[in-house]
Amino acid sequence: MAAAALSAWLTLQPGTRTLRAFCTSVSPATRSAIPSPRTADRRPRYERPLRRKALPPRTEKMTLDQDWPSVYPVAAPFKPSAVPLPIRMGYPIKRGVPMAKEGNLELLKIPNFLHLTPVAIKKHCEALKDFCTEWPAALDSDEKCEKHFPIEVDTTDYVSAGPSIRNPKARVVTLRVKLSSLNLDDHAKKKLIKLVGERYCKTTDVLTIKTDRCPLKRQNYDYALYLLTVLYHESWKTEEWEKDKTEADMEEYVWNNSSSEKNILETLLQMKAAEKNLEVNKEELLATKEVEEYKKSVVSLKNEGDNENTLSQYKESVKKLLNLM
């Protein structure tokens, strides 16, 4: 009784694989409820359309030196019968492997670049060569390119088959320029960097201006150049309110007029007073070698932060200054 109940439960579950042993104990009541495919179509066998046997996949007929760009000339979904690679994709269940490529939805979902193999790209380049002009022979190194053409403008054109040739993404214009190629002095450079903010990359010294606020590419290009001009001229001007720049606004540590300088001066003056040496003046004190070294170590400590190097340098300079050696 228990076996019959178990088998009935098993057959009622849609996804389970019933074991053959239990098939024989299926009760007649359940069998008639499930429609079997044999009873759906009532035409005689010779009138029904013949179902073709599945042919072997195309991969078996592919040679090793075939022309792959003709198999995938354009971007096409992944066809397992046309790709001769034994690819597996999927999450393996316990004691299992990822699923094979036949009927694998995961492989269909992801974008594939089977139409852009190096051979295919070479062919594209060869075809495009007819439309290209020669690279100028004088510009044979990166430095020369930068020297003569410091501003680089990037634009993108989009081609697609569709009802309209316009693409709104095509209006974006990116302008890149290295600040070292612009004629800026110290104050102008700092002001420019503060004005542009995020658009400046410190490691590569490149200012990037990306514009897309106008509807046409030409307009955006003009606007980007206008922005560059304005930034350049504004950074050279000094406004009145720039006098109020405080220590917190400074980009890097400046030794002159800093509290560190005052401290060290006081200390040295006291030391000299203790030695009854009252005739030294401030400039002389500050010009000694030890003070120079100390100044360098403090500047590096503040600008670079704490690390072993800077701290040991600072320690040595302080010891020399305070005669602790």
Added chain:
Amino acid sequence: MLKRVTRLVPRACQLDPGHFLHGGPQAPQSLAARLDDQVPDENPRAGSHPSEDDPAGAGEQREGRHYRIPLQDLPTVFPHGLPRRFSLQVRTFNEACLMVRRPALELLRHLDDTNFAHPAVRYVLYGEKGTGKTLSLCHVVHFCAKRDWLIVHVPDAHLWVKSSRGLLRSAYSRRRFDQPVEAANWLKSFKTANERFLSQIKIQETYMWNKRESTEKGRPLGEVVEQGLTRVKNATDAVGIVLKELKSQSCSGAFRLLVAVDGVNALWGRTTLKREDKSLMAPEELALVHSLRKMVRNDWHGGAVVLALSQTGSLFTPRMACLPQELLGKEGFDALDPFVPILVSNYSPEEFESCIQYYLENSWLQHEKAHTEEGKKELLFLSDANPGQLERLCAYL
């Protein structure tokens, strides 16, 4: 272990008090087998454990060795100074042994060569957590105490900026706040540590506490301290006066002043104390912090300032911060500049070996594998030669 304890107790009773005063090798601490080790002070035992009490010493060859602080010195020199785990260890082993390490030796050498006419030099001990900054500070404090310096020791400045219950508006300055409890505690410890100086130093100004009480010029400093202890409301002002007087009088050369502050980054950090309108206070609004900041400036001479940074106990600092600029911040660095930073690092292999030997000799490590080579390697790996971590690990063995 129990058997050994019962045997140690009768031995302690048999020794006469004279033995303790000399600070000679104290037999109760060694195992029963070493009872005939009556070596004199200057003869260091091989290994980790010389029974020397002089904190300075012969220099580099003493590095890695332990030196013992006589137990009767502890309440006078460190009334509140020792870190908690170390004082537990002292109680357990019945002796206070500190390892002589390179940063402390360097500091002691500098202190020995100090030019007392020059402004006070500031030394800052920094390092990762558990490397021994506080104990190095204590070593230096003991050294100076032995040399008869006046010690101003603040064991943990962080305690002054957190969770203080009795905050009062200062009578002296409307903008600042008093902390009577902390000030009174500190005054008590200061009194115990520097008893003999309190009667020698005379104050140079008259201080009016209120309409009826005042301390005249020329009275000993002890009276100011007493006033602070009896009238707890004036304790903070008393602390301020004591520090001011010490600073001005150390220039005269009557005594040498050592200012030792642990957790000095608290003075320039943030507090968790709130004003009446529940807004957070800045440290400068606390009178104690204000006076201590004035103390660690280098506008006085006749002594030295030894400071230790500490991340444990500090507020609003990331756990991995251990470098001076990270913990002191811009303000603190500018205030302490120029200072001599001294790095305290983990144990070197010899120091590690010495520490393990010390624990083994005191039968602190009971595990059977503790004295084998693999056991030591395992301890080295687990603790990464970090003294604090090693101590905690060995507590379980």
